[in-house]
Amino acid sequence: MSAVTTPRRRSAATERARGWKRRAPLLPALVFVLLVTQLPFLATLVYSLRSWNLLRPDSRMWVGLANYTSVLTDAQFLGAALNTVLITASCVLVAMALGIGLALLLDRGFVGRGVVRTLVITPFLVLPVATALLWKHIMFEPVFGLVNFLLSPFGAGDVDWISQSPVFSVVVALVWQWTPFMTLLVLAGLQSQSRDVLEAGAADGASRWQMFTWITLPHLRRYIELGVLLGSIYVVNTFDTIYMMTQGGPGTASANLPFYIYQRTFLGFDIGQSAAMGVVVVVGTIVVALLALRLIFRTFMSTQEAAT
Amino acid sequence: MGGSLLTLFTWAVGLVFVSPVLWLVLTAFKHENQAATDPPTVVFRPTLDRFTAVLDADFLPYLGNSLIATLASTLLVLLLGLPAAYALSVAPVKRTKDVLFFFISTKMLPVVAVVVPIYVAAARLSMLDNIWTLVVLYTAMNLPIAVWMLRSFFLEVPVAIVEAARVEGAGLPRVLWSVMLPVMAPGIAATALICMIFAWNEFFFAVNLTAAQAATVPVFLTGFITSEGLFVAQLSAAAVMASVPIVVVGWFAQGQLVRGLSMGAVK
Numbered sequence: 001m002s003a004v005t006t007p008r009r010r011s012a013a014t015e016r017a018r019g020w021k022r023r024a025p026l027l028p029a030l031v032f033v034l035l036v037t038q039l040p041f042l043a044t045l046v047y048s049l050r051s052w053n054l055l056r057p058d059s060r061m062w063v064g065l066a067n068y069t070s071v072l073t074d075a076q077f078l079g080a081a082l083n084t085v086l087i088t089a090s091c092v093l094v095a096m097a098l099g100i101g102l103a104l105l106l107d108r109g110f111v112g113r114g115v116v117r118t119l120v121i122t123p124f125l126v127l128p129v130a131t132a133l134l135w136k137h138i139m140f141e142p143v144f145g146l147v148n149f150l151l152s153p154f155g156a157g158d159v160d161w162i163s164q165s166p167v168f169s170v171v172v173a174l175v176w177q178w179t180p181f182m183t184l185l186v187l188a189g190l191q192s193q194s195r196d197v198l199e200a201g202a203a204d205g206a207s208r209w210q211m212f213t214w215i216t217l218p219h220l221r222r223y224i225e226l227g228v229l230l231g232s233i234y235v236v237n238t239f240d241t242i243y244m245m246t247q248g249g250p251g252t253a254s255a256n257l258p259f260y261i262y263q264r265t266f267l268g269f270d271i272g273q274s275a276a277m278g279v280v281v282v283v284g285t286i287v288v289a290l291l292a293l294r295l296i297f298r299t300f301m302s303t304q305e306a307a308t
Numbered sequence: 309m310g311g312s313l314l315t316l317f318t319w320a321v322g323l324v325f326v327s328p329v330l331w332l333v334l335t336a337f338k339h340e341n342q343a344a345t346d347p348p349t350v351v352f353r354p355t356l357d358r359f360t361a362v363l364d365a366d367f368l369p370y371l372g373n374s375l376i377a378t379l380a381s382t383l384l385v386l387l388l389g390l391p392a393a394y395a396l397s398v399a400p401v402k403r404t405k406d407v408l409f410f411f412i413s414t415k416m417l418p419v420v421a422v423v424v425p426i427y428v429a430a431a432r433l434s435m436l437d438n439i440w441t442l443v444v445l446y447t448a449m450n451l452p453i454a455v456w457m458l459r460s461f462f463l464e465v466p467v468a469i470v471e472a473a474r475v476e477g478a479g480l481p482r483v484l485w486s487v488m489l490p491v492m493a494p495g496i497a498a499t500a501l502i503c504m505i506f507a508w509n510e511f512f513f514a515v516n517l518t519a520a521q522a523a524t525v526p527v528f529l530t531g532f533i534t535s536e537g538l539f540v541a542q543l544s545a546a547a548v549m550a551s552v553p554i555v556v557v558g559w560f561a562q563g564q565l566v567r568g569l570s571m572g573a574v575k
Binding site: 023117119 | 419429
């Protein structure tokens, strides 16, 4: 080692050491998430290229993309995909609209505000499995259910909501469950709004509606975007509500992708095909999520206020 | 005048919104023959019989499993998430944005796409029907969101007080422990609360990976419905008992939750 190069080497080495020192606190979490989420997904990729039905032990062999062709031509899979989009989009949008309304009501100072806020967030805290049972056996029950009782003065008697409109019933339960989450997010946004701007707006003679559309709504934008993103992530994966309320039925009328894949895996025992379905879902989700995340990241990472 | 009308309206909306829960609780205190009547029974003498019946149906082991899965995974999330969030905020590593993106992208991975390999791995490791399998999975499930939230709370700590502590000769561990963590305590509480809600409520892994030994409270409810599905009052009592722990925690910590979400949302 010559005397000339030593200092530079040492500085490169300390630089590297410093880099690792900075990275060290991050690594346990990163490695943990990689191991628990990415490794199984790699295995899913491998399974998806194989024929593997648990009921036929001799069925294990490489089949290339055959699983994918049968998945993409499976009408039930496509129906479940459509249901997933329908359930997720309607649930997130309706819950967000209701959430904005509730948050505006709760943003004022009034007697018992804390109590009403507590009431409103409660459905989000109730166990989702319990929520599904509540809607199935107490609200939507055809004969003794509360919904039909309340609707009976309007001539809607013994509707069997779950079997006649399974997707609608599931969406109602999910909207009820997710509206509090949206309310909390929008409420947080409303409360972080600067009072000065609002007062200036009022002084300039803006009407309430003008203030809402020109000042409040733009300020809320990123809260709304975040609510839509997080809500979508969780609602796309909804399994418990469908498992408990409809079992995906009647037939596969209300099955979404998580439930349909679960059926193929744990009731149909077709590992290869369900793996291929999982991969298709992941690809589809990533395409949608990339678009959404790009939007969100623009707002997250920008240091300036959203002044649009 | 308009103000008090609006207040009345807000109260009404709040009550209507929560009324299914109120009805569920009411039903839990009924006798079975009062639970399913047309028109619904509103006036009745409350009884605790349904609750004791649920306890007799061996509810407590499920409750224990849920408590272990929820508390242990939340603790692990904080142990792994706090250092990671520190590395992504106070002393940011290169490519911070990519790392954050990676974390959140794992949430996009539908759980059904990974459940088969996880099932196979758990079977090979003899970890099926083991509560610690759920602890590991719930930790991985909540860690990405927790890192995002905790990072925003680190960014929120005023630089001035950190530097003041440094000037007085405090080393990094000391700055972290006695300066940053106290300031962040409400944020840490909010993060923990979110993790606890999702862990307590998780159903998919619980129903597919556990059986008699490690099943959690949501799984308890499914078993209940298949064996005694027609008993609406008892079902209500079970649903109430399964929900109460998280509902109460959430009620007490709701201020934290709003703050946590708002800070986590925009920072």
